[in-house]
Amino acid sequence: MSYYKLLKNNKKYTLIRHRWLVILLALITAIAIIIYHQTNLKIKATPISQIIVSFPIEPTTFNPALIIESAYTLNYTYEGLVKENGQGEIEPSLAESWQTSPDKKQVIYTLRKGLKWSDGKPLTAEDVVFTYNEIYTNPAIPTYAKDFFIIGKNRTFPTVRKLDDWRVEFRLPEPFAPFIRATKLEILPAHIFRESVKIKDQEGRPKFMSTWGIDTPPENIIVNGPYTIESYTPSQRIIFRKNPYYWRKDAQGNSQPYIARVIGDIIPNQDTSLIQFRSGGLDYISVNTNYFSLLKHEEGKGKFTIYNGGLFIGSTAITFNLNKGSKNGQPLVNPIKSRWFNTVAFRQAIAYGINRQQILNNIYRGLGKLQNSPIAVQSKYYLPVQAGLKVYEYNLQKAKELLLKAGFKYNNQGQLLDEQGNIVRFSLTTNANNNILQAMGVLIKQNLSDLGIAVDFNPVATSIFINKLTQTFDWECQVLDVAVGQEPNDWANVWLPEAGWHFFNQESQAGQTPIIGRQVADWERKIGNLYIQAASEVDESNRKAIYVETQQITQEYLPFIYLVNPLSMVAVRNRIQGIEHSALLGTFWNSYDLKLTDIN
Structure with a gap:
């Protein structure tokens, strides 16, 4: 073959190869674009479910035993042996059952099997005994809880002991009518707090007193309730995320809560909360009487409902x-x-x-x-x-x-x-x-x-x-x-x-x-x-x-x-289903049962 003919054939081959490369690159690009858009469409179609509420007070601690003014966080993060429902009735919570002796001086609680803390560690009778013996009745820790367990004229506490991993015995010095109700107090993680109770600071106080301040990394705050604390931005917001280890499941076996995230905007001023709610920035607002007529007029157009729980417990x-x-x-x-x-x-x-x-x-x-x-x-x-x-x-x-x-x-x-x-x-x-x-x-x-x-x-x-x-x-x-x-x-x-x-x-x-x-x-x-x-x-x-x-x-x-x-009144967006507003416990006492009809 002549040199000219060989060169001509090589040029033809090169041209064909270049054309195929262009086609191949175009095909790869097209596939990439399709995948990108499908991925984006999928993300847009399934965003994280969340609601935005307002909190009136800045937290000063995330330690559940020391919280006074910002107790609203406990509704999302902690549970006790029993729970009060919106009608004021006591229901099982971490404890699936309890037995009271005929003389009313012994109560044995049986915990649910398989309970876990938000870090995946088991929640057992050891945590219950620790919470009551080492924290709630500890004279060196000024927790509000101890006032509910001073029994009789001698002002003595119940004795609490572990029977096995799932059963806890409370022995009372004398009958105590509100005892079962009192055990709705939050159970705390022994594996996290035990050392802080024993170790003293320079002033002789348990280090527990300074544990879990507002500067604590959220991932270090271990809970047993429906939500964990995802993040906290001072003077702005607290974000709660679904606790993957929370124990509740619905009748079909689906894990609860259904709503993945709750954003709590810290808004001390009531007028500011009203403005944000009316503009769509909040899904919930407490309705004081100054706002009632205005919000009632906007109820339909604003796609929200005003719930009246009757006379407030306060x-x-x-x-x-x-x-x-x-x-x-x-x-x-x-x-x-x-x-x-x-x-x-x-x-x-x-x-x-x-x-x-x-x-x-x-x-x-x-x-x-x-x-x-x-x-x-x-x-x-x-x-x-x-x-x-x-x-x-x-x-x-x-x-x-x-x-x-x-x-x-x-x-x-x-x-x-x-x-x-x-x-x-x-x-x-x-x-x-x-x-x-x-x-x-x-x-x-x-x-x-x-x-x-x-x-x-x-x-x-x-x-x-x-x-x-x-x-x-x-x-x-x-x-x-x-x-x-x-x-x-x-x-x-x-x-x-x-x-x-x-x-x-x-x-x-x-x-x-x-x-x-x-x-x-x-x-x-x-x-x-x-x-x-x-x-x-x-x-x-x-x-x-x-x-x-x-x-x-x-x-x-x-x-x-x-x-x-x-009157206890709140306004809640209609997209939030399952609201059972209670004058006793507020709007989100059953946060684990709430669902969204659509996701914005």
Whole structure:
């Protein structure tokens, strides 16, 4: 073959090869594009299911035994041996069953088989025994839980022991009527916390006290509830992700919860929450009465439903700081003002001087009822007004008569003075991020000015408000939301004088600067003793009679002046199915049962 002919054939072969290469590259590119789009379409068709809710308060800890103000996280992350449902009934949770002895002094719980912590480690009876013996009843750890397990006049705790990996025995010193309900408290992981309970810091406190602060990596926070903490961005949000080891399954064997992620935006201001909900940025909002008419009008167009759970298990109230003690050499309350606050007639006059009906009509738009007791109206232990519960209807004349009889007097300008001629003036504090409480404070200030009392109304940031109430105790009078219980013993920690939430005359707790000179009044001690007695009474009629007496005392001596019990209302996007809003437990008590009809 000639050189020319060979070159021509090579050129032809090269051209053909190049054409095939171009075709092959085009084919590969096309396949890649198809795969890319199919993958993208698949991702877009199956995004992660999530809802966005709002939280009003920044967390200060993720330690479940130490949480006070940010307890909303516990709804998603932890469970106890039993669980309270939306109707207030007790159901099995981590424990599948329990047996109570005929003398009511022994309870044996049987755990579910196969329980696991979110790190995959087994959850066994060892965790239950550790939680109760090493944390909840540990005198060096100021957990709120211990107040629910002080039994009888001797103030003793149950003994807790492991029978085997799945059974735990509680032995009570005497019968304790609310015991099963009390074991809804969160179970904590022994394999995580055991060393921190034993080891002390430089101040001699268990390292447990500083374990799982807000700077803890979320993957180190081990839970047993439906969700784990995926991430936390201070002042912005907490994100919860489905716990793959959570025990619940539906009737078809599908693992729960159904919703993969819950995003909790931290929004202290109620108006901001409203704006975000209306713009579609939130799937849920608590409906205060200022927003009810507006949201009701937008309910259909906004594709959400307003749920009304009835009267809230809680109330608004004002309370005076009755603590006569000192910290670091300084009295918690100015001694002059302390004398006023600790005068029963003074507190009763304040109660008569507040126009509660005006608060209900003007601030709550009539959506609620006046509250007169620390026990909820839904409770079988509630003492109705018709049965003798004392109430304080608005009566300026009666208020002035009480003040004059107690030694107060008026000057020519109509100002109220005490026996020493001091002008009666005090500071009223509330949460600046709560619009309802702020409006209430303004009305209370106006009402009391008609009694000649000067009130310096001082709304403060939520963190400062809580810190004053639980840590520094340097406040005079507060208007706040308070709990009123269906089961009275659920709030025994408010009424036992040494308990952690005895706000109106707080005792210093473990790790706090001691209070010197604190005094407990006879009526105050009496209430605490009655709560102890009622908890140990198994006869329901006798229990009811004891709680009747507690309500008569609280309304006579007024550690809290109860104001209004609002309706419990929320607005939730219609795409969230399974909502069973409860005035007792809120909206997401059954978060594991909720489903989405569509995913945005």
